[in-house]
Amino acid sequence: xxxxxxxxxxxxxxxxxxxxxxxxxxxxxxxxxxxxxxxxxxxxxxxxxxxxxxxxxxxxxxxxxxxxxxxxxxxxxxxxxxxxxxxxxxxxxxxxxxxxxxxxxxxxxxxxxxxxxxxxxxxxxxxxxxxxxxxxxxxxxxxxxxxxxxxxxxxxxxxxxxxxxxxxxxxxxxxxxxxxxxxxxxxxxxxxxxxxxxxxxxxxxxxxxxxxxxxxxxxxxxxxxxxxxxxxxxxxxxxxxxxxxxxxxxxxxxxxxxxxxxxxxxxxxxxxxxxxxxxx
Amino acid sequence: xxxxxxxxxxxxxxxxxxxxxxxxxxxxxxxxxxxxxxxxxxxxxxxxxxxxxxxxxxxxxxxxxxxxxxxxxxxxxxxxxxxxxxxxxxxxxxxxxxxxxxxxxxxxxxxxxxxxxxxxxxxxxxxxxxxxxxxxxxxxxxxxxxxxxxxxxxxxxxxxxxxxxxxxxxxxxxxxxxxxxxxxxxxxxxxxxxxxxxxxxxxxxxxxxxxxxxxxxxxxxxxxxxxxxxxxxxxxxxxxxxxxxxxxxxxxxxxxxxxxxxxxxxxxxxxxxxxxxxxxxxxxxxxxxxxxxxxxxxxxxxxxxxxxxxxxxxxxx
Numbered sequence: 001x002x003x004x005x006x007x008x009x010x011x012x013x014x015x016x017x018x019x020x021x022x023x024x025x026x027x028x029x030x031x032x033x034x035x036x037x038x039x040x041x042x043x044x045x046x047x048x049x050x051x052x053x054x055x056x057x058x059x060x061x062x063x064x065x066x067x068x069x070x071x072x073x074x075x076x077x078x079x080x081x082x083x084x085x086x087x088x089x090x091x092x093x094x095x096x097x098x099x100x101x102x103x104x105x106x107x108x109x110x111x112x113x114x115x116x117x118x119x120x121x122x123x124x125x126x127x128x129x130x131x132x133x134x135x136x137x138x139x140x141x142x143x144x145x146x147x148x149x150x151x152x153x154x155x156x157x158x159x160x161x162x163x164x165x166x167x168x169x170x171x172x173x174x175x176x177x178x179x180x181x182x183x184x185x186x187x188x189x190x191x192x193x194x195x196x197x198x199x200x201x202x203x204x205x206x207x208x209x210x211x212x213x214x215x216x217x218x219x220x221x222x223x224x225x226x227x228x229x230x231x232x233x234x235x236x237x238x239x240x241x242x243x244x245x246x247x248x249x250x251x252x253x254x255x256x257x258x259x260x261x262x263x264x265x266x267x268x269x270x271x272x273x274x275x276x277x278x279x280x
Numbered sequence: 281x282x283x284x285x286x287x288x289x290x291x292x293x294x295x296x297x298x299x300x301x302x303x304x305x306x307x308x309x310x311x312x313x314x315x316x317x318x319x320x321x322x323x324x325x326x327x328x329x330x331x332x333x334x335x336x337x338x339x340x341x342x343x344x345x346x347x348x349x350x351x352x353x354x355x356x357x358x359x360x361x362x363x364x365x366x367x368x369x370x371x372x373x374x375x376x377x378x379x380x381x382x383x384x385x386x387x388x389x390x391x392x393x394x395x396x397x398x399x400x401x402x403x404x405x406x407x408x409x410x411x412x413x414x415x416x417x418x419x420x421x422x423x424x425x426x427x428x429x430x431x432x433x434x435x436x437x438x439x440x441x442x443x444x445x446x447x448x449x450x451x452x453x454x455x456x457x458x459x460x461x462x463x464x465x466x467x468x469x470x471x472x473x474x475x476x477x478x479x480x481x482x483x484x485x486x487x488x489x490x491x492x493x494x495x496x497x498x499x500x501x502x503x504x505x506x507x508x509x510x511x512x513x514x515x516x517x518x519x520x521x522x523x524x525x526x527x528x529x530x531x532x533x534x535x536x537x538x539x540x541x542x543x544x545x546x547x548x549x550x551x552x553x554x555x556x557x558x559x560x561x562x563x564x565x566x567x568x569x570x571x572x573x574x575x576x577x578x579x580x581x582x583x584x585x586x587x588x589x590x591x592x593x594x595x596x597x
Binding site for chain 1 (some may be wrong): 311332333335337338340342343344345346347348349350351352353354355356358373374376377378381382383384
């Protein structure tokens with residue numbers, strides 16, 4: 001797909017995000033906006049997947065696990081725009097009886113979601129398990145995950161990191177949304193991750209870095225990561241992003257981590273985001 | 281009264297080990313994960329025969345549970361093995377989100393449950409696990425009573441699609457369930473029929489309940505003994521049929537009174553048939569170091585405690 005087409009999808013995804021969060025008057029716009037480019041490239045350019053016939057087992061498909069489940073708006077929008085479920089359903093986000101729960105779940109059988117997430121730090125373990133089963137099934141497709149940077153403060157992440165390297169889980173590409181913000185402020189101030197690249201390298205992972213808002217870089221780095229699978233090491237990409245990317249008054253601030261824009265703020269955001277594919 | 285022949289003596293964890301090996305042979309989708317307790321869980325035979333289907337997680341139980349949940353995607357049936365404490369309390373949130381809420385086909389197999397873990401003391405003697413697990417939606421909770429039943433249950437849960445908590449233990453105890461008995465999840469075993477009192481027990485307390493019933497029979501008291509191997513879903517009909525006849529009940533378990541089998545039975549009775557109930561279990565206290573037999577006596581989980589509870593409940597009829 002041409003970069004311009006991908007950018008057009010991401011613009012619509014960003015509109016969806018702010019409209020969903022505003023419509024629910026709750027949710028997490030900051031991290032969602034920051035990961036819109038990444039998830040658009042992943043679902044519309046990188047992954048082999050089957051939106052028309054979702055299967056829980058996902059055999060012979062690439063799989064994606066969202067470990068930082070609070071950025072569900074961006075994932076739901078990308079899933080809907082990819083064809084997993086009708087885009088009109090985005091209007092039900094966080095509403096009673098909706099399949100689009102505040103945090104992703106399998107409980108109401110929303111196509112595209114294979115694991116609940118929200119309580120942080122569990123998605124890497126889940127993805128390793130799915131990757132191990134792919135190996136047992138002689139299924140050569142790849143398992144992708146996305147994690148928040150604050151989420152890396154959870155100990156389970158490092159249990160999983162140790163396991164994957166020690167056991168050569170090399171059909172796995174984890175990405176870190178490295179926006180430097182978490183609820184209480186800057187990650188550096190709340191609990192510094194220190195030398196993040198050095199930590200992953202010391203745990204035995206291949207480490208790549210990319211700009212999460214540069215399409216040439218996203219495509220090139222993800223393809224490079226893909227080419228490195230099957231070589232005995234798991235791969236992690238430290239992806240630099242801006243929380244709130246695309247909406248000027250949200251960019252770079254942790255204050256929009258989990259706050260919904262009001263009606264005026266929504267209009268101010270929508271002026272900045274072109275409607276490319278039609279609003280839901 | 282029906283007499284039970286002791287067929288031998290073994291630990292229930294060995295029943296798990298044999299069952300895992302056997303179901304591994306029958307079902308190629310069965311895989312096993314362990315957190316550095318392969319020998320204690322008796323998983324060595326499975327590891328030896330199916331090294332490619334065995335996953336050593338190291339001392340990292342949270343990751344083990346998370347991986348097991350992920351392994352179900354693509355059709356595997358993961359059995360996780362570690363002590364009951366590290367199978368539940370240590371990883372409650374991982375089980376809650378990745379297994380129970382996500383409805384994954386994971387079998388959480390927990391050894392060394394309760395006081396009979398013995399000398400290691402209270403850090404390892406979990407007495408709250410049944411309560412934690414039965415509170416989780418979608419979770420099936422099974423506590424088999426001897427070696428043969430643990431083996432049968434280990435194999436039966438592979439055919440049940442959904443999360444299961446299987447609890448067993450360390451000490452060598454009598455075997456009294458026939459090796460060819462059929463194990464049905466959610467269907468209680470009426471081991472002894474009686475008319476004066478119902479004793480409902482699980483795990484190691486089932487044999488002690490049989491012993492209690494024999495002693496009571498000598499005193500002219502007819503006790504019905506039910507092996508409630510499945511705590512959830514609970515066989516409500518078996519409870520109501522029996523207590524409807526005897527009009528009183530004693531529950532017996534190697535677990536806290538809070539949240540355990542007794543609580544589950546009391547919920548059924550209070551809704552449908554309020555009748556006197558007495559409890560044998562641990563009353564809001566941690567255990568301590570000692571031999572399994574010493575601990576069962578000190579904490580009131582022995583045969584005389586069941587007899588005493590029966591006499592108490594009979595007075596309340």
